[in-house]
Amino acid sequence: MVSMKGISFAYGSKDIIRDLNLEFSPGETLMITGPNGVGKSTILRLLAGVLLPSSGSIEYGFPKSTDPRSRIAYLPDSLSFYRSMTPLEAAAFHAGIFGTEPSGLDIARKAGVDVDRRISELSLGQRVIVQLSIILSTGPDLVLIDEVLHSVDPYLRGLLFQELVRVMEERAPTMVLVNLSFSEVENLVDRVIFMGVEGIRLDESVDLLKAGARLIEADDFSSDLPVVLCREVLGRKQFVVYPFTAGQEGVEKAHPMDLTEIMTAFMEAEYNA
């Protein structure tokens, strides 16, 4: 169990995160989403230990004797690590720090990466693959992935998924994803946290979210249902409701929504607020 307790963080005088409390279970894969600038990447950096909170604490629950960094695999949004090394050198360097076996770079080789070439000369997608195969080789208990997948072509993305699935099945780590496209990973994620300017707006399992979110098209709409968003599309009013309970009077057609649509509605509501 990883827990963030009363975490605050500021860049200079600008508060980014205020009194954040979150708990992640082993084997859980979650997505942190929300508009730009609410501190999603900052949460990952704090979890990775790259940034230190100005107050509060993070407990990892790893075995006491281990270096917590060896249990964390962090793929940052800027792929700045090891640029001047070749993938082979980088794998050996990484393994040297943590005293583990170096990555065999299997998926990188499958992806056609020349493992003797400088990382800075590889394509962006290849760099993502190299970095991921290196950081996952330590057998992490906490995997943190920021952005990146959109720079990877569909074939390589397939290889990446295989690798993630392998790690998930072998070690059941906690996996935290930020800024990824929902349609890519919506069946990988089992919990979604939506961050607004005021902090956490929503923290829910994907199954409950999909079971409870509905789009209702109506000219007028009055009921006790909680409306997340009201908007007009092609001259018709749309109401996004969550959580929906069936059997409301005056609600004839309530359409289920996919995760992208649900999160877009929350996002729109946040911008309108």
Next chain:
Amino acid sequence: MYQIDQRSPVPVYEQLARQIERHIVSGDLADGQKLPSIRELASALRINPNTVAKTYRQLENEGLVSSRKGLGIFVSVRGMDLDGSRDKLFAELTDDYVRKATGLGMEGNEIIQGLTRRLKGGK
């Protein structure tokens, strides 16, 4: 193959369980046949391995599959009421059809006539 409906309010593990059940009932998956490993199915469908594990547990509780330690998951329908399952799935299909036809404004007689024409090969 299996298809996940992203817009369905039915959880993915349940969608997958019902599709596998359909393959078993229709005979596409024969008694004793081995199902793909959790990792294979999760990679192919790009879904969480925990979800596949949940699907298999559910099917095992329903008595449609059995796991043999170290060997994998196998279809096992001995003593299963396959006709009952088929009736249940057919009823669901019919409900869905009737709902959609009614949504088009069709009435009972028209629906029956339309079906009869189709079954006779007409248009």
